[in-house]
Amino acid sequence: DQQVKQNSPSLSVQEGRISILNCDYTNSMFDYFLWYKKYPAEGPTFLISISSIKDKNEDGRFTVFLNKSAKHLSLHIVPSQPGDSAVYFCAASDETSGSRLTFGEGTQLTVNP
């Protein structure tokens, strides 16, 4: 049972445009959400997070939106840069599981110059 789903395995955008990566979850107990970025031959690195008490969190070019009623979150990258090309993982946790994270399948983002 995949509790966190990223339905788009890949996304291709033009440099300078907006990238929107989507993530859906089924477990209503999840209260904290994170995005990780992974380059080839490296481990995932933390990108941005959001608590369920918020609906938006912004950090430079990266913004995460949370729609709790729809159990949906999205990551917006504006403007997209070729260096953003990577696999992006959505992850979620709930306070009862402490530090345990449940990850989605990942989306390969390619930003074309």
Next chain:
Amino acid sequence: EAQVTQNPRYLITVTGKKLTVTCSQNMNHEYMSWYRQDPGLGLRQIYYSMNVEVTDKGDVPEGYKVSRKEKRNFPLILESPSPNQTSLYFCASSLRYSNYGYTFGSGTRLTVV
């Protein structure tokens, strides 16, 4: 430098030959975890540990063992590897409750023939 170190980075082995993948962190993190990454399945948790001498199964623990005798080390043991354990493995660590999630190692590419 704060990091999670996994060894080896690459390993090719034969079915049934016991192996250990080591993981060490220098951040005094309580929580450590092992994940495997497979195409289309994302990151799936194998085992995790909330602290020394405390370990628990994740989502896909079959065929794996772990131990947590010291806070910094969390080795992954495959007693009798099989080809379906061919995968990319990541070790991760975090504080008990962290807004930044995990710090990941660089990964171990395991091939079982």
